[in-house]
Amino acid sequence: MAYRAPVAEFQFILDHVVRLGDVVATDRFSEATPDVTGAILDGAGRLCDEVLAPLQRPGDLHPARLENGVVRTSPGYAEGYRAIAEGGWVALSAPAEHGGMGLPTTLSTAVNDMMSGACLSLQLNPLLTQGQIEALSHHASDEIRALYLPKLIAGDWSGTMNLTEPQAGSDVGALKTRAVPNDDGTYAVTGQKIYITWGDADFMENVVHLVLARLPDAPAGTRGISLFLVPRNLPDAEGRPGVANRVKVVSLEHKLGLHGSPTAVMDFDGATGWMVGEPNKGMAAMFTMMNNARLGVGVQGVGVAEAAFQQALAYAAERRQGPTPLGDGGIVGHADVRRMLAGMKAEIFAARAIALSCAVAADMGTATGEADWTARAAFLTPIAKAWGTEVGMEVAQQGVQVHGGMGFIEETGAAQYLRDVRVTAIYEGTNGIQAMDLVGRKLADGGDVAWRLLEEVEQTAEAARGAFPDLAVEVWTAAEALRDATEWMLTREMTDRFAGAVPFLRAWARVLGAQLHLAAALAEGGSGPRSALARVFIRRLLPEHVSALAAARAGADDLYALSDADLGA
Secondary structure, eight states: OOOOHHHHHHHHHIIIISOOOOTTTTTTTOOHHHHHHHHHHHHHHIIIIIIIGGGHHHHHHOOOOOTTTTEEOOOHHHHHHHHHHHHTTGGSSSOOTTTTOOOOHHHHHHHHHHHHHHHHHHHHHHHHHHHHHHHHHSSOOOOHHHHHHHHHHHSEEHHHHOOOOBBBSSSSGGGGOOEETTSSSOOOEEEEEEEEEOOOTEEEEEEEEEEOOOEETTOSGGOOOEEEEEEEEEEEETTEEEEOOSSSEEEOOOOOSTSOOOOEEEEEEEEEEEEOOOOTHHHHHHHHHHHHHHHHHHHHHHHHHHHHHHHHHHHHHOOSSSSTBBBSSSHHHHSHHHHHEEEEEEEHHHHHHHHHHHHHHHHHHHOOOOOHHHHHHHHHHHHHHHHHHHHHHHHHHHHHHHHHGGGGSSGGGGGHHHHHGGGGGTSSOOHHHHHHHTTGGGGGTHHHHHHHHHHHHHHHHHHTTTTTTHHHHHHHHHHHHHHHHHHHTTSOHHHHHHHHHHHHHHHHHHHHHHHHHHHHHHHHHHSHHHHHHHHIIIIITHHHHHHHHHHHHHHHHHHSSSSSHHHHO
């Protein structure tokens, strides 16, 4: 079955669950009227269904390759990317003063979800460019913004981020790439970067790299990192790509999945670069790009989950294996298959709604300047990233299971979703790092944002007591259990917090997901398919919060009681 963008699902969530209307009511985003929103969702849906989805399998079967120093991309990718760029989809939330549409991040998040479901390998390209646009908008000089932003926003040029080195992964402070000042205000950047997504492409007029490097007198660690803009081709006096810069793709990685997305080893050999932001403040500028990308990666997981679910559902409707309680139809009538499919659908809704809630909070922060909204978006970002990608992996795995033996056969395409989505839990900060961020930086306010979110969960449960008395009690009880666990976290040293961070984040996702399902059921009127789906989530998936919180509060002593030798025994 071909992927179909779930346009009506987004419209319902935006209208009735995460309240995009509050964003549109602000002066900043008043142009995002219901008519505009509907047109954007419909247009993006057509792009995904008709242009991008047909590229999913060719990208896997005919990977990007390095040929005489040129990255040759998968069949149809050049045309697919041009449709993205010419449709303005790179620029949906980009600043209007440089050619963007200036629309809410919430809408670009919805579009990125759909594009990820259609063809994740190609969607990675504009996602990184969107992140670079955000970073340059906040941190670059007026001259850099004037030259580079219009090109990136138009989709004529693409952007990358260059952090990782062989000896410096999550420990970015260990990087060795250096930048030496030239006489003309530029810098000579030298070093090697690995895992660079879309490091080059044969259909791109220019590729702009954001590179972390050290100045000669920089202090050690992350305090001594600066950020540099290094284009593949140096712009001439008219701003057109001119002579080649001293940067090249050394090789492309051979990967488990995402074969259509070239992952490059980049070599910078005295390449000309320009500083972005202040000296030794590069991490702050890069985090602007990374935080933008983290929400985007979260919905990559959700988008792939949607595609895997659609294929599994179609297969289950056609595949016949014995009688079922519903007759001799497809295996969708068997209770266990129905359990998997209902769970997949419930997980997708919850993860998608959490991500869109995060985007709404970010937009409200932008529109109002209120710190509470910005803090809320920051708190939800690691949950949206980690949980969206966990759901992507789990649903893709279940999709293979629904297919049975045929799921293990590559020709069905079910396994590709599982292979492609696996890396989303790793890049842009592993899910473990997201969880540690949640129990560390995000609780540094003493739990203020956490308490506000839990109060909202309990308010939703109170509102549901009439229509769903049993479900309301379960959601309320789970919120209280999460409140107790959060208070426990606030009293513990970081090692104990980190030891339980992943299950703690999982419990947050379960409780927030239950609230959003309950809100959808109430918006539906108390009966119907959304109410039934809410019951599946709250009865079958929410109870996992109990075991997750037990693990979250276990502390670290038992982990360190095992010596290194014990682990190897």
